[in-house]
Amino acid sequence: MAQKARTATAVEKKLIGVADVVIHAAERRQDPTLTIPVRSLSNVTFNDRKGLIEMGKRKQARSFFNVGMAKKFMQTVLVADALCELQRANLTTSLREIYYRSKHTIKNSHENTLDTQDESDPLIEDLEVSLEALREELHVRAENAGSIVGPLVLVDDGDRVDCARLGKGGYSVPSIVEPEYLQIRQCTADFLLLVEKGTQWNRLSEDKFWRRYNCVLLTGNGQPPRGVRRLARRLHEEKRLPVYVLVDNDPWGYYIYSVIKQGSINLAFESQRMAIPKAKFVGLSSADPEAYELPRNVGIKLNDKDVARAKELLGYTWFQKKSWQAEIKRMLSSGLKYELDALANKDFQFLTKKYLPRKLKEQDWLD
Amino acid sequence: MAAPGRKESPSKPDSPAALPKPTVSAVEMGARQREISVSEFFTKNRHLLGFDNPRKALLTCVKEAVDNALDACEEAGILPDVVVKLEAVANGSNGTTPPPASQASRFRITITDNGPGIVRQQIPPIFAKLLYGSKFHRLRMSRGQQGIGISAAGMYGQLTTGKPVQIISRTSARAPAHYFEVQIDTKKNEPMILEKKQIDWESPRGTQVTLEVEGRYQKGRASVDEYVEQTIIANPHVKLTYLTPEGETKEFRRTYDQLPAAPREIKPHPYGIELGMLLKMLQDTKSHWLSGFLAGDFSRVSPRLAEDICKAAGLSPRARPRDVHGQAAENLYKGIQATKIMAPPTNCLSPIGEQAILAGLYQQIKGDFYTAVSRPPAVYRGNPFVIEAGLAYGKGPEQAQERQARKEIPLAEGEAAENDSELARVIRYANRVPLLYQQSACVCYKAVLDTTWRNYGVAQSRGAVPSGPMVIFVHMASVWVPFTSESKEAIAEYDEIRKEITLALRECGRRLGAFLRRRERAHSEFRRRNIFELYIEEVVESCNRLKSGKLAVAKLRDQLQKMAMKRTGGEKTDELLGQNGGGPEGLPHSIIVTPEGVEGAVPAAIDAAPVVAASPNGGPAATAARPARRAGKTKGRAKSKRAARKRG
Structure with missing residues (x-):
């Protein structure tokens, strides 16, 4: 062997x-007994100073007899x-x-x-x-479940991958992106935009948003897998790129943002290497429908699960900032959630041409 | 049930001239009024008696004849020995060969019993006159109640095939056998004798009825086959031979050698009668005084109590019963209801008994666990009744072993979760007669639905019968079973009855729960013991691979096994699994079947029935006791079970 x-x-x-x-x-x-740290909400703490979710000390014994x-x-x-x-x-x-x-x-x-x-x-x-x-x-x-495009050059298995020359499909992010497997050769971008949905990432990629605003576009198709989170973290750390997160306006979107920023409960032990405490939430905010004059009829009524989840989020220590409490409560009081796709109601390119430019100009984001 | 009487003719005095002249005069209308005979009524309304469709009609005919045979044998104190024979008959002319049973539309039904026989004069009215019988006018538990059944079956045969009912009856070995062919004169409700003669008959005593009817033979639910099987469950003292139309012979042996105790006849209980009935009784009584009438014609009314009732009703105890009518009778009725009277005597009932139910269930249904409960007598509307419930659970040891064998093949993902979700079967009885139709209208079924079986470890979805390999037996014995219709298919819902059924089912459920819990405990104890043994090998192998094959495998295995032995308490746990006295595993009136043997009092098959004094010629001694299932308690049961499983 x-x-x-x-x-x-x-x-x-x-x-x-x-x-x-x-x-x-x-x-x-x-x-014979193995000691295994407990992986649940009861055994995680939020480290306010580091801005990370950390695993507690509680352990469970798993014995054979x-x-x-x-x-x-x-x-x-x-x-x-x-x-x-x-x-x-x-x-x-x-x-x-x-x-x-x-x-x-x-x-x-x-x-x-x-x-x-x-x-x-x-x-x-x-x-x-x-x-x-x-x-x-x-x-x-895990499966390759993310895409990246932008002015950056990677080396994967010795192959040089120029993410600015991969058309609108971009580079599929592998699940293991540790330096031994993937090297970041060069990166000239000014920031990194992490999009929840592949459809919106496609929109931005097709419109060459990254070229005009000199940024890296990254998506994890829903809850971003480890590879995507780790790559974002490496770009943030090694290339000093500020990270902005664009998600749907619903409790799940908020949670995706929080996982990117502080780490997840289940994988709290990996927050150290995954979380990006300085990540910013650009949208969709519950204030946006009014600010961007989205008609009420493109909203979706919050169902019971959404409301329950939102109330759970209100209780998490890492959502205690005033601005966040106001954000979630505003969604609850409106009773509606909005998908990123709803922006197409105004114009197919509303996201690229109006929404994001204005957001970035006004620096209208949540921390 | 009374025959519809003559209607009052609407002869009004001629109306004033202002009214338009009626098109048909009252005199003309009056001329059209005429009496309807009860047989004419039932000819048109045969569905009321259970002859709605050919399949059901075949069953009803068999059922009525068998009910009569069993009633007669039991009343005479003879252990019944009944032969049911069904033959497909060619349609129309006699020449053609009969079609196969499943296609045939005409059947000859022959029911033979070893009962007391019928005296010659009584044969025609019993078989060819509706509402003629011995059972209607007395309060005594029996299968038949009204005296309609067999005559109606004969009438149905006459109507559909034109063939008469053939009867052979003999009252003793010394008397000759009589052969009759009778039909019913539906206009007069009187028997017509087509043929009568003395013949030679091989049986020394008994009755044989042959009917030819239109019918359809189909197996499955509510079939003749099911009826026969269910009859045997509730009547394990009966030996029954069933010759199916397909030429098979099914022998159902006697497993219980005691006749049910002969029920006594009782007088009506005052709470059970209605005003009209009371008026009639007042007219018919032989007593001269009201108090004497009350004390003499009712059960549980003493002379003192009779005086109390009269006082409550404001009537003189010396009043002539015939003079009590109108308001006075109503007062008397109210007086009766207001007086506290003892519950009716219960010796008029003859419940099956826990042992007999167990014997019946055990013989007919394969299972792992059987139990039976007889409730103490209770009363509804002045009628005493007894509820009995039973339960058979499981698939029997044979099938369990079969499944075990199938599991030897490695299971693929998702296969493990496969378990059959069959629903429990409810079998209902009234006075030992199986009820096969209208299940959902029956109080027995409703009580099964109402019971929370989940408390006893059985799955049950909302508003459904419990699921699992289970047969639930419910029997109501009463002098008057309140059926929802004349065809006797479902028991009506009275709170008292429902309550008793529920209590009986709960007791069964509790015992089942105890059994299931114990089995589960024994199983988990076995698993506990086994689990380490199984996994040690895996752990040792994995460790060896982790250590690149450089591990002292035998040493580690040995160390772990020693520890496992110590942890599970070795042989001590065997005792934990043992019995704790009482019935099988401490459960009363229950049988538990395991692959190693049977626990509990299991009556062995009795073929040569211990001859009862009244029957000089018991059945032939065909002594083939059922070999596989023998009562036997193994002392070191837990040990042997373990040994058996280890081998498996």
Whole structure:
């Protein structure tokens, strides 16, 4: 399997550590136990000074000799084994392949080690957190689910990618964008605009908005995946690009913005490397329909779920700024949400020609 | 049910000249009025008696004949031995061969019993006169109530095929057998004898009825087959042979050798009668005094209580009953309602009994768990009644093993969640007769819906019967079962009845819940034990791979296994799984079936019925006890179960 010459990587050593836990516990006749930090709202705190969501200290024990946890424990060891195999072979793979790799029928029974992918996915996250290894370091990738275009040059697997010369389709952001895999060779842009929806990104790309305003256009097609967030963070950090976020005017849009800015609850342990505390919210704001004279009939009535989610957001510590409370409450009192696409009601190019130019000129954004 | 009487003719005095002259005079109209015989009425309204369509008619004919046979045997104290034979008959001329059963539209039904037989003079009216019978005028529990059934079946046959009813009856081995062919004169509601003679008959005693009717034979719900099976469940003391029209012979053996206790006849209870009935009784009584009438013609009225009633009604106890009418009768009626009277006696009822229900369910339905509950007698509208409920749950050990075998193949994603969501079946009985139609109109079914089965560990969606492999048995025994119609298909809803059914079902449910919980506990205990054993191998293998194959595999496995043994408490847990006295696992009146054996009092099949004094010739001793299911408590049950599973 592993060649003698190759030294085990740090991550590999960490994964082997899982086996050591079992071996050492067995030697001392103790219950083998893995400690895993708790990944839930109750175990995250908002660090006001850094502007990040940070993971708390609470941990859960997962022990083998406990009827409720035995299977999960076994699965965790199994997944660790599969991840270690990836490390040794120096391959990257998807969550689904990990699931298939670890699935088999347990000897002398009709029970499968894993029944659905829903069982293995959280285990990978558990290992990420407890081993303090990023998913990228574990060689697990998600689908390429983002696009980038603008005056910047990247190097991917030794290929030079000039994002200014990729037509309106742009460059598809891979899920692993760590410097070992993707280098930022050059970037002359003035800022970065992260758009929630692919359709609006297409509009801006087609209109060559990035050329006129000298910016990088990035989209994550909904909730941006890690690759997109990490790339935005790297451009922000390495090339000092200010980041602006353009999302729908609804609770989910607000949350996407907050994930980009402060990090997510589930992946709080990665906020350090993902979050962009200085990101700004350009729109769609609940004040925009009035300011830009959008007719009321292009709004959509907030449903019960929207209202419940908005009220949840009002309670999050990182939404406590006065301006944000006012923003969310204004949406709730209007009872309507607006999609970015609704701007087309005025003109197909309203976003490119009127809305964004005015926003940028007036510096009309929320922090 | 009384025959519609002659209507008052509308003979009014001639109206004043101002009114227009009627087109038909009152005299002409009066001339058209005439009596309707009850048989004519039912000829036109045969759906009222359960002859709506050919399929149902076939069932009704079988049902009426079998009901009569069983009633007769039980009243005479004979363990019933009944043969039901269905034959497809060629339509029209006798020459052609009969079509296959599923296509046939005409059937010959022959029901033979070993009952007391019928005396010669009574044969024609019993089989060819509507509303002629022994059961209507007395308050006593029996299957038949009105004396319509078999004559109506004969009438239906006569109407659809023109064939008479053929009867053979013999009252004892020494008496000759009589053969009759009778038809009903529908105008007069009188029997017409087409043929009568003495014949040789192989049976020493009993009755055989042959009907030829238009019908349709189709298996499935509400079929003759279902009726026969359900009859056996509620009547395990019956030996029944069913010869299907397809030529099959189905033998249902006797599994309970005691005749149901003979019910006593009772007088009506004062709470149960209506004003009109009271007036009639006042007229018909033989008593000279009102107090004597009350004490003599009703149950639970003592002479003192009779005086109290008279006082409450403001009537003299010495009044002549015939003189009490009008307002006085109404006062008497109110007086009765206002007086506190003891509930009617309950010895007029003969419930099936928990043991017999268990025997019936166990014989007919495959399952893992059976239970039965008999409620104490209760009263509705002055009529005593008893509710009994039973329950069979599970698919039986054979099917469970089959499923186990299927699981040996590795399961693909999504297959694990596959479980059948069949709904429970409700089987309803009134006085031991299965009710096959109008389920949703029946109080039994409504009570099943009302019960919160989820409390007992059974899934149930809103407004539906519980789901799962389950049969729910509900029986109402009463001197007068309140049917919603003459065809006796559904029991009417009285609060008292519904309450009793609900209570019985809840008790069944509680026992089922206890059984399911225990099984679940045993299962999880087994799993607990097994889980580590299974997973240790996986963990050890994974660790070995993580350590690049440089692990002392055997040592780690050994260490973990020792720990697992210690954690699960070793053999001690076996005791936890054992029994705690009482019935099977402490449940009264229940049977539990596991692949290793059966727990609880299971009556073995009784083929050669222990001969009752009244029947000198019991059935032939065909002693083939059912081999697979034998009562037997294994002492180390939990151990053997574990051993069996390990092998699997």
